[in-house]
Amino acid sequence: MELNVLLYKLLLLSLFWVSASATNSSLSINFYATSCPTAELMVKNTVKSASESDPKIPGRLLRLLFHDCMVEGCDGSVLLEGNGTERTDPANGSLGGFAVVESAKKLLEFFCPETVSCADILALAARDAVVFAGGPMIQIPTGRRDGKVSSASNVRGNIIDTNFGLDEMVQIFSSKGLSLDDLVILSGAHTIGSAHCNTIRDRFQVDPKGNMTLIDTSLDKMYALKLLKQCPVGGSASITINNDPETSFKFDNQYYKNLVSHQGLFQSDSVLFSDERTKTKVVELSNSQDSFFQNWTSSFVKLTSMGVKTDNEGEIRRLCQSLNG
Structure with a gap:
């Protein structure tokens, strides 16, 4: 009897660790509730200010998110600058909204240094951009980490061209x-x-x-x-x-x-x-x-959850346009 009770407790313990591991390896709602409680509010206010100054900002942020998520997943790789990065491919030449993401990142680094990823900032900014343009408010999970790979050669095979069937x-x-x-x-x-x-x-x-x-x-x-x-x-x-x-x-x-x-x-x-x-x-x-x-x-929600990096994958960039040195 005591052996059965012990085995039962061990089974419960193992299930707990499996559950905890699954939770830690995935995105979650209010991921920054403890580490940076006002993270989403700071992104929202940054997007609001930019959108009020320029009504084209929501469309630019939404397009920027698409071009990020379709290549390497939603990991902020499109934000990286430098020779041979995704931004250098002609298909990404007309992208905009980078300054909005950088503004939000600068604010977050001041209040919550090395905590909120650029990938999450972009996903939240696009989400909020839709709201400010009259669309629905969506609760999206966060916890993405920033990718370390950004290659122009990965762009063309993953982006929809305007003349596609x-x-x-x-x-x-x-x-x-x-x-x-x-x-x-x-x-x-x-x-x-x-x-x-x-x-x-x-x-x-x-x-x-x-x-x-x-x-x-x-x-x-x-x-x-x-x-x-x-x-x-x-x-x-x-x-x-x-x-x-x-x-x-x-x-x-x-x-x-x-x-x-x-x-x-x-x-x-x-x-x-x-x-x-x-x-x-x-x-x-x-x-x-x-x-x-x-x-x-x-x-x-499906789009913004594609190919995300979590846990020990990637990094939390201090600047969205460059890898941590």
Whole structure:
């Protein structure tokens, strides 16, 4: 009898250690509750101030997060500067929002030195950016550590290009553990933000007389003419256009309404409505902003949890743009 009791206690003890180990090796809600209780508030206030000064900040932070998480996981590797880093690849040349992350990091290093990772700051900043643009508030787990690897050669095979078809996008998303629905839902990030004109020039062509011909016939012709006015042939490469022509700085489900109206800015947007595999989901989200917000909450948590470093992996950088010396 005493032996059975002893074995039972040993079993409980072993289960406790397994449970504790699993908890320590994963992200958790309020990870900084003891080590830096105001961490999330400091990030939130930094994003709020930046967004009030520049309404383009939310879109930039959200895009920055995507480009971080899709390469090496959500580990802040896109923030590193230097020869051959992810930031040097042309696909990342137009990224913005770095200064906001650095501002939050500087503040956190003053109050909680070497405690809050740049990867967590970026994930929280993108989360808060969506809120300040009118989107849903999401509680996300924290505890990410910063990666030590950032290579430009890893970028192209992991980033969605604006001229991709559905199969190409599905291949990349599925390799990250993201579903077809996640692809449609997370593409809704294009409800805010902007793009350079060269990303859409292959959707139509203009003859010497100025007459336009649609190359991508899924594009609404009147919308294409508006795009042509904003992005004239021979115009400056620095000209940008809003992803969503209707509610440019508001995080809402207008993106999906645009797709149904054949007014997706990119080919990678338009294909979501033209392909039967994703069309039903697009229509559902176009009809209900509540449905979009509910779906976004789930998919965003999945996105920000991809390939994270925890425990003894990586480091907590003192500066987001450089590894600890």
